[in-house]
Amino acid sequence: MICVENISKSFNGRAVLRDVSLEMQEGETLAIIGRSGSGKSVLMKHAIGLLQPDKGRVLVDGIDIGRISYRELRTVRRQFGVLFQGGALFDSMSAFDNVAFPIRTFTDSTEQQVRDRVLRCLDLVNLSDVGTKRPSELSGGMIKRVALARAVALEPRYILYDEPTSGLDPHTSTTINNLIKGLADQLDVTSIVVTHDMRSVLSIAHRVAFIHRTRMHWVGDIDALHRSEDRTLRAFVKANEYAIGHPAQAYS
Numbered sequence: 001m002i003c004v005e006n007i008s009k010s011f012n013g014r015a016v017l018r019d020v021s022l023e024m025q026e027g028e029t030l031a032i033i034g035r036s037g038s039g040k041s042v043l044m045k046h047a048i049g050l051l052q053p054d055k056g057r058v059l060v061d062g063i064d065i066g067r068i069s070y071r072e073l074r075t076v077r078r079q080f081g082v083l084f085q086g087g088a089l090f091d092s093m094s095a096f097d098n099v100a101f102p103i104r105t106f107t108d109s110t111e112q113q114v115r116d117r118v119l120r121c122l123d124l125v126n127l128s129d130v131g132t133k134r135p136s137e138l139s140g141g142m143i144k145r146v147a148l149a150r151a152v153a154l155e156p157r158y159i160l161y162d163e164p165t166s167g168l169d170p171h172t173s174t175t176i177n178n179l180i181k182g183l184a185d186q187l188d189v190t191s192i193v194v195t196h197d198m199r200s201v202l203s204i205a206h207r208v209a210f211i212h213r214t215r216m217h218w219v220g221d222i223d224a225l226h227r228s229e230d231r232t233l234r235a236f237v238k239a240n241e242y243a244i245g246h247p248a249q250a251y252s
């Protein structure tokens, strides 16, 4: 379980998060929502120790990740698969080598084991036949799927997704949402999805955490979200119901 406890974070004197707390429960899919620039990615980066809070702490399975050595942090991080915004594949590597990268870097698997694992992961995202292709030869949706295959390569317990559907058309977004749901079921992982796409939230999340004006404004399950009379939350949900991501970030 990941516990974010009362964290505050400022950049250059400007507060991005104030006194934010959040528990991510085992096996659930939690969506973190909020306007662009509201600190969703910053919060996610705290969960894996890529950023340190100014105040407060983050516990992963009871371990305060701000108080451990870099070596210990690496061990904690191995339990996380991360899908960064845009996919962040290595452009010079084939899809196969991108997925193989964490396995070759963090395990002492033989090449045969690497191969089996990579093919299994590509299969999980329904991409069995693109292994030799480079990112520049793939569509935006395929890049996300390769990145997804890479994120699950080390059999993580937690998968973090940063705007997994941004820049994708509605049809491709649906494919990605279904994959996220499928992976959550098949791999029995805890998933944290940062998004402002409410369609995505409603189709995949059990619980929702809404950041607004640097605070954790609202947390609840999907039923509570539908029933909520919180005006700020309702306005956000309505405004982002049909969001299909940022066209400016689209990949062709």
Ligand SMILES: Nc1ncnc2c1ncn2[C@@H]1O[C@H](COP(=O)(O)OP(=O)(O)O)[C@@H](O)[C@H]1O
Binding pocket: 011, 012, 016, 034, 035, 036, 037, 038, 039, 040, 041, 042, 043
């Ligand atoms: N490493 C950083 N240095 C300075 N400012 C940052 C850094 N990371 C994020 N910010 C700022 O924090 C705010 C929240 O960013 P972010 O978490 O990326 O928003 P979003 O909710 O869109 O993911 C933004 O104003 C952003 O410019």
Ligand SMILES: [Mg+2]
Binding pocket: 040, 041, 042, 085, 162, 163
């Ligand atoms: Mg972001």
